[in-house]
Amino acid sequence: MKKIKWVVPTFYIIFLMLPIYWLLNMSFKSTTEIINVYSLWPQDFTLDNYKTIFTDSTWYMGYVNSITYTVFNTIISVSAALPAAYAFSRYKFLGDKHLFFWLLTNRMAPPAVFALPFFQFYSSVNLFDTHVAIALSHCLFNIPLAVWILEGFMSAVPKELDETAYVDGYSFPKFFFKIFIPTIAAGIGITMFFCFMFSWVELLLAKTLTATIAKPIAAIMTRTSSTSGYELGLLAAAGSLTIxxxxxxIYFVRNYIAKGFAMGRV
Amino acid sequence: MNKTLNPKAWYFVIPVFALVAFNAVVPLMTVVNYSFQETFGSNVFQWEGTRWFKEILHSERFHASLGRQFIFTFIILLIQLPLGIAIALTMPKKGWGVPVCLILMSMPLLIPWNVVGAMWNIFALPDIGFLGNSLNSIGFDYNFTQQSGDAWFTTILMDVWHWTSLVVLLSYAGLNSIQPAYYQAAEIDGASRWDIFRYIELPKMKKVLTLAILLRFMDSFMIYTEPFVLTGGGPGNATNFLSLDLVKMALGQFDLGPAAAMSLIYFLIVLLMCWVFYSLMMKDEGRT
Incomplete structure (x- = not known):
């Protein structure tokens, strides 16, 4: 029984890796080879696709743009969500439950619904085609999620911690930054991971809110493939790089994930 | 945890409230505004009352895409939840296997959605894709760009590939939070593997599974980019889900009024479903 246990995760991981391998495989082929020859690995190994991406600024700036607004959004979301999650986990106040649910409803709003009004709204406040616009618009779904995850972690910390600190003469800010934040560091790590993830993968809003300067890589991919024919090799290389x-x-938060997931034990 | 009443806690919530309201209220009001009017471009609007709402609610096209949406969401929840729990149960608990599993399994979650669509497109193409070519060579007549059954199969497989890991990660977190004492007690009582799962693991995973169901429901109900890139809603209208249909109406045909009315109905459906889930689960939690 114990021996066969690893079969399920192994097959699952193989299933996960297959499409990724196929993408990598194609990224090392030329477009003509992709279309004409079916092979499980590149017959005529080439790095031309990657060379194009790293030498053409419209391509590599896409990565810079995407990373910029994603990092920016993660910082905004987590720093705004920290005090709010603390309030939700520790205090009762007027309308707390309604407010919590209202926040979640924004996580439920289909981006397709908001795409057009967002375009008009951000144009009218002169933020169109900036990194700030995308970072702010992604707060719509990232902040509710951040509040929810952090609230879970904070509720797992016993309230006695707060009370002991106050008895020991800590002021609230000192307690919050010196004791409380280190205690839930793992939770913050996980929250940042989720914020980064959802901001990095979102395309519809990012594409709607940009024209040239702040255009994310994912949007550049869709455009280039349609203008210069169907450059499958280039598309595969660009896709592989987004991974x-x-x-x-993931590599950086892997310890946090393991540690953080164990947090519930506290 | 018993919470103390503290009206000043509102100050902590203000930044979050402001940021979300900034993003949510103005665009939502714009949508509401459009939904009651007819526009002929160049900012000329005419009051239409509830006409668009009535039209949408009676339109066959809306019923069809809503139906497809529900079937799709139902199928992927049915596959992803048990599969995710099963993988979390069989994953290694300690040793080098843990980071390897966590890192590899999180990979699909961090790939931009249109890349997921494009990746599956070239993976499933009947001539040059691994999946399509393999299926055809072992005798299936597979072509997702032409047969609607195959398009459904591919879209569902793609979503399972893309999102099952989220359920795995959350379930794994829930499982790890169970203290060893519970298992020891179960062993003393002579509980079977199924009993341990049913009476210890499942109740302990309840909170994370709530989160998993809610997230998966919401996201699958809003799915747009992946099927847009993979099938474009085709062949015909076979995989034309709600979001796809909505964007086609709003940006393709520029029918802002009906599109806005549809958005609101769409949003209300998601809201209602989530509220039902949320309150059912919170009620259970309050009792135990």
């Missing part, structure tokens, strides 16, 4: 920032983030 890297995510993989890096």
């Amino acid at each position: 890297i920032p995510g993989a890096v983030v």
Whole structure:
């Protein structure tokens, strides 16, 4: 029984890796090879697709743009959500339950619904085509999620911690930054991971709110593939590169994930 | 946890409230505004009352895409939840296997959605894609761009690929929070594997599974980018889900009034469903 346990995760991981492998495989082929030859690995190995991306600024700036607004959004979301989650986990106040649910409803708003009004709204406040606009618009779904996750972690910390600190003469800000935040560091790590993830993968709003300066890589991909024919090899290379920032983030939070997931034990 | 009453706690919530309201209220009011009017471009609007709402609610096209949406969401929840729980149960609990599993399983979650669509497109193409080519070579007549059954199969497989890991991660977190004492007690009582799952693991995972169901419901109900890139709603209207239909109406045909009315109805449906889930689960939590 114990021996066969790893079969399920192994098959699942193989299933997950197959499409990714196929994308990588195609990114090392030329477009003509992709269309004419079916092979499980590149017959005529080439790095031309990657060379194009790293030498053409319209391509590589897309990555810079995407990372900029994603990092920006993660910082805004988590720093705004920290005090709010603390309030929800520790205090009762007028309209707390309604407010919590209202926040969640924004996580439920289909971006397709908001795309057009967002375009008009951000144009009217002169933020159109800036990184700030995308970072702010992604707060719509990231802040509710951040509040929800952080609230869960904070509620797992016993209230005695707060009370002991006050008895020991800590002021609220000192307690919050010196004791409370280190205690829930793992929770913050996980929240940042989720914020980064949802901001990094979102395309509809990011595409609607940008024209040239702040255009995300994902939007550049859709445009380039349609103007210069169907450059499958280039598309595959660009797609493969979008996996890297995510993989890096996972690598950094991997200890936090393991540790953070154990947090519930407290 | 018993919470103290503290009206000043509102100050902590103000930044969040302001940021979300800034994003939510103005655009939502714009949508409401459009939904009652007819526009002929260049900012000329004419009051239409509830005409668009009546039209949408009686339109066959809306019924069809709503139906497809419900079937899709139902199927993926039915597959992803049990699968995610099963994988979380069989995952290694300690050792080098943990980070390897966590890192590899999180990968699909961090790929931009249109790349997911594009990746599955080239993966499933009947001539040059691995999936399509393999299926055809073992005798299936598979072509997702032409047969609606295949398009459904591919879209669902893509969503399972994309999102099951979220359920896995959350379930794994829930499982890890169970203290060893529970298992020891179960062993002493001679509980079977199923009993342990049914009476210890499942109740302990309730909170994270709530989150998983809510997130999966919301996101699958709003799915747009992946099917847009993969199938474009086709063949015909076979995989034309609500969001796809909405964007086609709003930006394709520029029928702002009906599109806005449809948005609101759409939003209300999601809201209602989530409220039902949310209150059912919170009620249970309050009792135990």
